[in-house]
Amino acid sequence: MSPSAPLFLRLAPVLALLGMCLGIVMGISQDHRLQTLHAHVNLIGWVSMFLAGLYYRLVPAADGRLAYWHFGLATLGLASLGTGLAGLAFGERSFEPFAVVGSLLTIAAMAVFAWIVARTS
Ligand code: HEM
Ligand code: HEM
Incomplete structure (x- = not known):
């Protein structure tokens, strides 16, 4: 399986x-109004994802099947959270489920990463 570090990076x-x-x-x-979306795209998308990519590059043993789950959950999570935050920023309460699902996916992605780091650091 090819590594997931390049996906993050x-x-x-x-x-x-x-x-x-x-x-x-x-x-x-x-x-x-879109300040919160801006903050999370930059901090979850740019900062956190690049840090994860650097970790996987630094510790190749960490870059296995679970790292793919991390990438998939983090990407879907940010897309959904971002959609939710954007809608809510314009007062559209109907976008709330995107924020809820995105939050849970984002936390799940970080839990997977925490597990990977705990086993390989
Ligand atoms: C499950 C993941 C997350 C959820 C659901 C979440 C949700 C939120 C919410 C609801 C706010 C308040 C927005 C407002 O006042 O309008 C907020 C603000 C903020 N969050 Fe997060 N957050 C998450 C992850 C993170 C992470 C990982 C970071 C940094 C690496 C971060 C950085 C910030 C910052 C800097 C603010 C203040 C930005 C602003 O003034 O709009 N968040 N977040
Ligand atoms: C071309 C680059 C950027 C521009 C033009 C820009 C612009 C802005 C603007 C106009 C705001 C709203 C400020 C306010 O309402 O007081 C803001 C807030 C914010 N930006 Fe950026 N930004 C840039 C890059 C970044 C980057 C790279 C990050 C993070 C790595 C970042 C993180 C944040 C955060 C966390 C906030 C919310 C601050 C708070 O809660 O008061 N920004 N940005």
């Missing part, structure tokens, strides 16, 4: 670009 800068573009749009428009 390649996706993270793309999310940084998206998050920064959103930051610039917020700054220019002076409309900061």
Whole structure:
């Protein structure tokens, strides 16, 4: 199985670009309603994912099947959480389930990572 480190390391800068573009749009428009989405795309997407990729690159023994689960859960989680946060930012309560599911997936991804780090660090 090919390692998942490149998946994390390649996706993270793309999310940084998206998050920064959103930051610039917020700054220019002076409309900061999407600040929470911006913060989480940057901090979960860029910072946390790149850190995970670096860990998997540093500790190849950690980069097994479970790391794929980590990547899948983290990616789906951020997509769903982001959708929920964006909707809620504009007052759309119907987007709440996306935030709930995204939160649970994001926590599940971090739990998987915590388990991997505990066994390999
Ligand atoms: C081109 C780059 C960026 C631009 C133009 C930008 C712009 C902004 C703007 C306009 C706000 C709202 C500030 C306010 O309402 O007071 C904000 C908030 C925030 N940004 Fe960025 N940002 C950028 C990059 C980043 C990066 C790389 C990160 C994290 C790694 C980040 C994390 C945050 C956080 C956490 C907040 C919320 C701060 C708070 O709660 O007061 N930003 N950003
Ligand atoms: C299950 C995952 C997470 C959930 C459900 C979540 C949810 C939230 C919520 C509801 C807020 C308050 C937003 C508001 O006041 O409008 C918030 C703010 C914030 N969170 Fe998270 N968060 C998560 C993970 C994280 C992580 C992993 C980081 C950093 C690595 C982070 C950094 C922040 C920051 C910097 C703020 C303040 C940003 C702002 O002012 O909008 N969060 N988060």
